Amino acid sequence: MDEPAHAPAPARRGGNGRAGRVAYDLDAVLSVAVQAFNERGYDATSMGTLAERLGTSKSAIYYHVSGKEELLRLALERALGNLERLLDEPDPAASALDRLERVLRGAVRVLVAELPFVTLLLRLRGNTEVEREALARRREFDHAVARLVEEAVADGALRSDVDARTATRLLFGMVNSLVEWYRPGGGLSADQLADAVVAMAFEGLRA
Amino acid sequence: MDEPAHAPAPARRGGNGRAGRVAYDLDAVLSVAVQAFNERGYDATSMGTLAERLGTSKSAIYYHVSGKEELLRLALERALGNLERLLDEPDPAASALDRLERVLRGAVRVLVAELPFVTLLLRLRGNTEVEREALARRREFDHAVARLVEEAVADGALRSDVDARTATRLLFGMVNSLVEWYRPGGGLSADQLADAVVAMAFEGLRA
DNA sequence: AGTCCTACTTACCGATCGTTCAGTCAGGCT
DNA sequence: AGCCTGACTGAACGATCGGTAAGTAGGACT
Structure with missing residues (x-):
């Protein structure tokens, strides 16, 4: 061995x-x-x-x-590309809440499918230019989702007593945390996971 | 300069x-x-x-x-000590749900008060013995909270259609994520933050 | 047969890493 | 006056880092 x-x-x-x-x-x-x-x-x-x-x-x-940093750049490109594609072609006829749920489920799907790549992305510190550029793209993605949340609040579909920005961040915190514990093949499919995320986010845990 | x-x-x-x-x-x-x-x-x-x-x-x-690693050890000790103290002296008369809410609010309070120390803890990779020991203590803390969630589900206080273990992890993901974005003095107090966390976790975001 | 290209290998580079060590110097104590 | 201790400084250590230069085995192509 x-x-x-x-x-x-x-x-x-x-x-x-x-x-x-x-x-x-x-x-x-x-x-x-x-x-x-x-x-x-x-x-x-x-x-x-x-x-x-x-x-x-x-x-x-x-x-x-070409070097260590290119390995990082290639990996981050793969993670970011998949996430950014989630925002393309939204159904303009759907409500903000529906579009938000679709993005949320899509994000869970991408995180699971590209687990190692997204994990790397979510742990960046911004030490080099490559890292800072990736962080900027990630922030842009976050902002796009935040706009969806604000829209849904304006529609009256989401509660307004919790600040939309805070809600978005907690939402992302919940979704992103799965790279720390989710392992495929553990009896929990990506769809089941997405169901749990959507249920907890929208309806809460209380019976 | x-x-x-x-x-x-x-x-x-x-x-x-x-x-x-x-x-x-x-x-x-x-x-x-x-x-x-x-x-x-x-x-x-x-x-x-x-x-x-x-x-x-x-x-x-x-x-x-004594060296770089002792700096890490001292910092982690401070974060873990504060978290572990949350589990001491629970009111045995209170329901599992009440005790869970109290731990949740306490966790938010500790994360905010000891932000840099807990941030360090939550980013560990387990490369050295010091890191692995801290990760083990963190896991033990997580398990204690998971037991609280299971108890609350058994009481019928929390919904049973979402797996208790998954719910606990999402819950922690939400809370722990705040080290990535919360900055004190930003117009959001620790109490307000705890309110938002508890509201979203238990009641959900839907209006 | 000879040349070319791909996919390496071995040997090494300067920089930086965490850490150590011997020496220094200001103040307090006797 | 002489000594001691606490709190350093500056120089150096060996190890490891990311990266490079030069050489080469072996199949493809002409």
Whole structure:
């Protein structure tokens, strides 16, 4: 067991590629990197650790990506792209409340489907330019949802005794927290989870 | 402005101590450290940065604490101690729902009062033994609250169509998220915040 | 057969990390 | 006057960091 233990089977090129080479593609490197970043934190994860987990050398990684920060950038792009797509094509005929519920369910779906990538996004500190840009895009997403909440309050669909901004933040806190505990295959599907989130958010826990 | 810009005025010893010395005590070092850890992450914060912010040298810090990890340990102890105290002396006559609400409000109060310390706690990754021990204590706290939720569901006070464990986690997600956005002095008091949390958690957002 | 490209490897770089150590200096004590 | 202690300073330590340069095995292509 002193062979590269955590590495997924390297993608041996079949079909269109060269055969017989131990070739990692960018996706394999990225997924191993993101998992490590989430386990130990971005800063605490060295390129050496990544190489170990991939079963290669540090420099091999630099063949696929320009550096550590590009791994971060690619991962954040994937998370943000999926979230931002939730805001496209809203049904203009639907009520603000309906659109909010749809975004909420969509967010749960994306968080579950892209768990490691979104996890990374939600833990950013803003130390570098890459991180700050991602944080700005995340803030823009948050604001779009906040506008939906305000609209629903104006419609009289949501209670007005709780500040809309505070409500939005608590709502997001609830949804985003799932990256800290939800693990797929644990007997709770993404749909069930979305149901629980919507139920608690809109109707509350009281019997 | 090339003097130690971020350093709080060093505690010049008055009264019982020696006068005229630039003396930092442990509390001052700790509070600067925790703030830096929260801004840039524990791993991304170097002892050199801490020294700069304190307006001293790296080695001066080692006079007060045994090392970087002890700063972390002291900070986590403060956060965990305050949270764990919430579970002491519950009124055994009160219903599970009442006790849950009291813990919830207490948690909001502690998070607000000890914001930087709890923030640090909630961002742990478990890289070292110190971090893993803190995570274990945090899990124990979570379990105690989960038991309260289960009790309240058994009483019929909370809805049973949402899994108690899931509900607890969403509840905590909501409360814990406030370290990411709540800033004191922003026109929202801790009590108002607790009201909003309890309202949303128990009654939901629907008008 | 010879050349080219892909996908690496080994060896190393300078910078920075947390930490240590020896020395210093102001004030209090005797 | 002499000594002690508390609170540092400045220089250096070895380890580790992210990243680079140069070389190369092996299949594809001509």
